[in-house]
Structure formats: structure tokens, C-alpha cells
Amino acid sequence: MTRAAGIHSDIPMAEYVGDPCPEPSLSTTTAHLLLTRSARHAWWFHPRLGRHRGEDSSRADLGSAVHAVLFGGPRVVYAPDGFADWRKKDAQAFRDDARAAGDIPLLAYQRRQIEEIAEPARERIAALGATEFERTLLWQDACWCRSRPDAMSTDRILVIDYKTTTNAHPSSWIRSTILSGGYDIQAGLVMRGLDRLSDTARREFLFVVQEIDPPYCLSVIGLGPEWIDLAERKVDEAVGKWAACLAANQFPAYDERTHYAEPPTYALLEVA
Numbered sequence: 001m002t003r004a005a006g007i008h009s010d011i012p013m014a015e016y017v018g019d020p021c022p023e024p025s026l027s028t029t030t031a032h033l034l035l036t037r038s039a040r041h042a043w044w045f046h047p048r049l050g051r052h053r054g055e056d057s058s059r060a061d062l063g064s065a066v067h068a069v070l071f072g073g074p075r076v077v078y079a080p081d082g083f084a085d086w087r088k089k090d091a092q093a094f095r096d097d098a099r100a101a102g103d104i105p106l107l108a109y110q111r112r113q114i115e116e117i118a119e120p121a122r123e124r125i126a127a128l129g130a131t132e133f134e135r136t137l138l139w140q141d142a143c144w145c146r147s148r149p150d151a152m153s154t155d156r157i158l159v160i161d162y163k164t165t166t167n168a169h170p171s172s173w174i175r176s177t178i179l180s181g182g183y184d185i186q187a188g189l190v191m192r193g194l195d196r197l198s199d200t201a202r203r204e205f206l207f208v209v210q211e212i213d214p215p216y217c218l219s220v221i222g223l224g225p226e227w228i229d230l231a232e233r234k235v236d237e238a239v240g241k242w243a244a245c246l247a248a249n250q251f252p253a254y255d256e257r258t259h260y261a262e263p264p265t266y267a268l269l270e271v272a
Contacts (some may be wrong), residue, residue: 003138007197011071011136016103016148017047020136023247024048025144028189031238032182039241043251062114062212063164065104069118070125070162071133073149075104078111113158117216121162124210124218129153132161138194142243147190156198158191159205176229181184183207185238188224188231 003020004013008084011020019025024046033042065076077098083091085107098105106114128150137147140210151160163183165173182272187205194203205228223231245251 003136003271005139005197008136009132009134013148015135016136016146019046019146021047021138023144023145024147025138026141026189026239026242027146028182028186029125031185031189031235034238034241035185036182038253039245039251040044040116040253042242045246048249061104061106062110065106065110065114065213066117066121066210067150067162070122072136075103076106076114078106078108079208081108082106084109085251094145102202116214117164117210117212120216121210121218124220125151125162127217128160128206128208128220132156137190137197139193139196139198140240141192141247143246145193145239147193149185154202156194157203159187159194159203161186161190161205161207162270163207163209164212165209166213167209168211168217168218170221171208172246173209173219174221178223183194184223184231186232188228188235191228192232192235 001015002022007059019027030042030046033045064074068074068076072240077251079091079094083094086092093103132152133147133150136153137145137149139145149159150162152158161183163177165177167173167176189204191205193202205223207221208218209221210216
């Protein structure tokens with residue numbers, strides 16, 4: 001089922017992931033692959049075009065479960081108390097059946113862990129002023145685009161995205177994760193969608209970043225003006241590339257030139 005442009009509150013996560021736009025749309029994942037890999041990678045991982053099927057992992061299930069508890073979404077189901085891990089066939093069957101049903105499977109002992117992670121995150125997100133959750137943004141630019149911020153304030157001035165990680169120290173997360181995860185592109189795409197779909201003035205985008213290991217510390221990280229400017233330029237480039245690929249029905253991989261490497265300065269300095 002295709003959806004019209006707008007801010008939607010009734011699109012389930014599975015429908016969003018499957019892409020409800022009238023044509024294959026640009027998402028954060030597609031844009032990130034376009035800019036850091038190739039159009040062929042973006043095609044391969046697109047739910048409407050490629051042949052890739054994602055693989056779930058138990059660690060990803062933990063982060064997804066916290067997300068579902070905080071914002072709604074797939075049901076979290078817990079295995080019977082007798083399963084200490086997923087190694088036994090019965091446990092694997094329970095896990096696989098749950099995933100096939102669209103649920104998030106966890107072991108029984110993880111119930112308390114999920115609650116301990118979610119409680120401080122819920123308090124911080126509420127304190128920041130978020131009141132709307134899991135809204136889907138669909139809009140038409142040079143191509144169709146989609147985004148799904150975790151939380152927004154009612155006036156849509158504040159946008160929040162929640163991330164789980166192993167290290168939420170602000171400087172470490174900023175240095176190691178924003179670029180590699182394409183999170184600046186995510187912020188830029190959300191801002192672009194809200195600019196197209198609402199009349200609210202300039203917004204603030206915040207990441208609430210939380211560790212999934214005790215003591216479950218979290219930090220709040222925003223993007224400064226230069227990051228926002230860079231993100232906007234990246235989204236501009238991704239929109240143009242995706243529109244051109246769709247129009248030509250061509251999704252090229254890396255170019256065929258020979259690329260010659262030059263040593264970085266630090267490598268030269270290491271040799272006497």
C-alpha cells in the first residue's frame with residue numbers, strides 16, 4: 001500500500017521499513033550508502049529494489065526491544081525461564097518463530113535489564129519535551145523521501161532520536177559514530193522533511209545516546225551549525241544522485257579507474 005505525502009501517525013514500523021512511498025524512496029540508509037559506498041549498494045539494500053534480506057542478531061534485538069518499550073512498535077516476547085541462552089534447539093525455535101511473527105525475542109532474564117535501561121531514557125526524553133512518537137514523514141523532492149524520527153515536541157521544534165551503544169561518552173560517540181553511522185545524514189533528512197511538511201521555524205535535533213551495559217549511562221548530543229550545514233549538503237547530494245539513478249534505472253558500483261594511494265602524513269613521519 002502506498003501512502004501520500006505528509007506526517008503520518010498510523011504507519012507501523014514494518015510498513016515503513018518496507019517503504020510505503022509511491023516509488024522507491026530515499027531513506028537515511030539509502031542516502032548513507034549512496035555517499036559512502038555506491039549506488040549499487042543503495043540498490044542492493046533497498047527494500048523495494050535489491051535482493052538483500054537483513055539478518056537479526058541477539059544484540060540488535062536488545063536495542064530494538066528498548067526502542068519498542070520507549071516508543072511503541074514490535075511486541076517484545078520473552079522465552080520461558082528454562083532457556084539461559086539461544087543455544088538449544090527449543091530456544092532457537094522460539095526465537096525464530098518470534099521473529100517470523102514480527103516480534104522481538106529476548107531471554108527471560110533480560111526483562112529486568114530492558115526495564116533498567118528504559119527507565120532513565122524515558123525520564124530524559126520526557127524532560128526534554130518530547131510528546132509525539134514514531135511519526136513517519138513522507139515527502140516528494142527530486143525523488144520521494146522518507147524518515148521516521150523517534151520523538152518530537154508537539155510544536156515540532158524539537159526532534160529526538162534514541163541510540164543504544166556500548167560507549168555513550170559524548171566526545172567518544174561524536175568522534176567514532178556520527179560519521180560512520182550516517183547519523184548526520186539522518187538529522188539532515190528529518191530536518192528536510194519537516195521543512196517540507198510543516199511551517200515551524202528552525203528546529204533542534206538531539207540524539208539521546210545510551211549504553212546497553214550497566215550502569216546504562218546516557219548522554220544528549222546535538223549537532224552544531226557546521227554539522228547541520230554539512231548534513232544539509234550531504235542530503236542535497238543524495239537526493240540528486242537517487243533521483244538520477246531512478247530516472248535512468250541505473251545503479252552503478254565503483255568506477256573502473258585505477259585509484260593510486262598516497263601515504264598519510266603520520267605514516268611518513270614514522271620513518272626516520
